[in-house]
Amino acid sequence: MAVSLWHKKVIFFGGKGGVGKTTCSASFGLLAAKRGLRTLVVSTDPAHSLGDIFATHIDEEGQLAPNLWGYEINPVKESERYTEQIKSQFQNVVSPVIMEEIQRQIEAAYSAPGSEEAAIFDKFIDMLERIETEFDLVVFDTAPTGHTLRLLSLPELLASWIEHLIAQREKANRLMSMAAVGSPELKEKTDKPDPVLATLKRREERFRRAREFIVDNQAASFIFVVNAEKLPIMETQKAMEILVKYQIPIGGVIVNRLLPTDQEGPFWTRRRELEKKYMAEIExxxxxxxxAKLPLLPDDIYGRQALDQIVQMLEEQIID
Ligand SMILES: Nc1ncnc2c1ncn2[C@@H]1O[C@H](COP(=O)(O)OP(=O)(O)O)[C@@H](O)[C@H]1O
Ligand SMILES: [Mg+2]
Structure with missing residues (x-):
């Protein structure tokens, strides 16, 4: 039996750029909040528009409505914060000379490509860990497909990478203990718990929990937003294949921006013919x-009034 969407703990909204992910995440979040769920909408798209769509400025985290909070992950700030945190973890446990070396390595690593992604990912796990204590539901308003799928595949990739690091560290520790035989001074050092190993294991545990959350059919769901056009459909098909590969549960598809039916003239006739063809493909x-199927509204989706129109349509159509 499929679990009702309203019992999920984490819902991702994905799809091609511009299809309506932010619109749908915000509206879904509002609807969940209205139904009494303490809901957090998190934007992982570096080009944030979550605050904008509510016509407000959330400056990272802020309340958007009763029961509804928003969070925009800022990759630059997160990278800095992440670097500082790792530095301070080592600060008290290694000598100043080694600390300098570690600092140098961390700085090199965090200006490297991929570092922002790592920081976003770390924050993403932080958000997952707030589920159940602070929030009933976390909705992720994600970046266009590629970026997001990469984020979701990271727990698996990083788990094997960190396992490798742990194995290496354990091996080095064993060698050190062997070398320490007969040297009381060294022995005293190697007998102490290894803080680096402890840090690695803590990270491994976080990745494992994130992975469990993402693949848990009861807890997580990925909803695609699509328009009745060629490229959004193609991108969604490809993305679904990848989700299946990583065993990430697919919760549904929202078709957005359907054309009005009351417009006359050759342009609209042509557009509607095309839409009909793509709609058949979607079906x-x-x-x-x-x-749900949502019409293209005459105005931009901006502010509560506009959002509430979408909320109402979702409420009518999402029955379970
Ligand atoms: N159903 C709709 N009717 C009218 N405008 C819409 C609709 N859905 C989205 N839009 C507009 O389309 C643009 C892109 O929507 P957005 O939700 O930001 O997409 P994404 O987050 O996927 O990039 C925005 O300007 C939004 O106001
Ligand atoms: Mg968006």
Missing amino acids: EQFGSLIL
């Missing part, structure tokens, strides 16, 4: 996964 590909 064929995703049929039973379709959760």
Whole structure:
């Protein structure tokens, strides 16, 4: 039996750029909050528009409505924070000379490509860990597909990488203990718990928990937002294949920006023909996964009034 969306703990909204991910995350978040769930909407897209869509400025974290909070992950700030945190973890446990070396390595690593991604990922895990204590539901308003799938595949990739680091560290420690035989001074050092190993193991545990959360059918769900156009459909198909590969549960598809039916003229006739063709493709590909169909509204989605229109449509269509 499929678990109702309203019992999920984490829901991801994904899809091609511009299809309506932020619109749907915000509206879904509002609806969840209205239903009494303490809800946090987290934007992982570096090009944030979560605060904007509520016509407010959340400056990282802020309340958006009763029961509803928003968080925009700022990659630059997170990278800095992450670096500082790692530095301070080592500060008290190694000598100043080694600390200098560690500092140098951390700085090199954190200006390297991929470092912002690591920091976003770390924050992403922080958010998952707030579920159940602070929030009933965390909604992720994600970056366009590629970026997000990479984020979701990281727990698995990083788990094997960190296992390797742990094995290496344990091996080095064993060698040190062997070398310490007969040297009381060295022995005293090697008998102490290894803080580096402890840090690695803590990180491994975090990755493991994140992975468990993401693949848990009861807890997590990935909802695609799609428009009845060629490229968004193609991108969604590809993304679904990857989710299946990583065993990430797919919760449904929202078709957004459907054309008005009351417009006359050759332009609209042509656009509607195309839309009909793509809609048939969507029905064929995703049929039973379709959760809701939303019309293209005459205005931008900006501010509560506009959002509430979408909320109402979702409420009518998402029944479970
Ligand atoms: N159903 C809709 N009707 C009218 N405008 C929409 C609708 N859905 C989205 N938009 C507009 O389309 C643009 C992109 O939407 P957004 O939710 O920011 O997409 P994404 O987060 O996927 O990039 C925004 O300007 C938004 O106001
Ligand atoms: Mg967006």
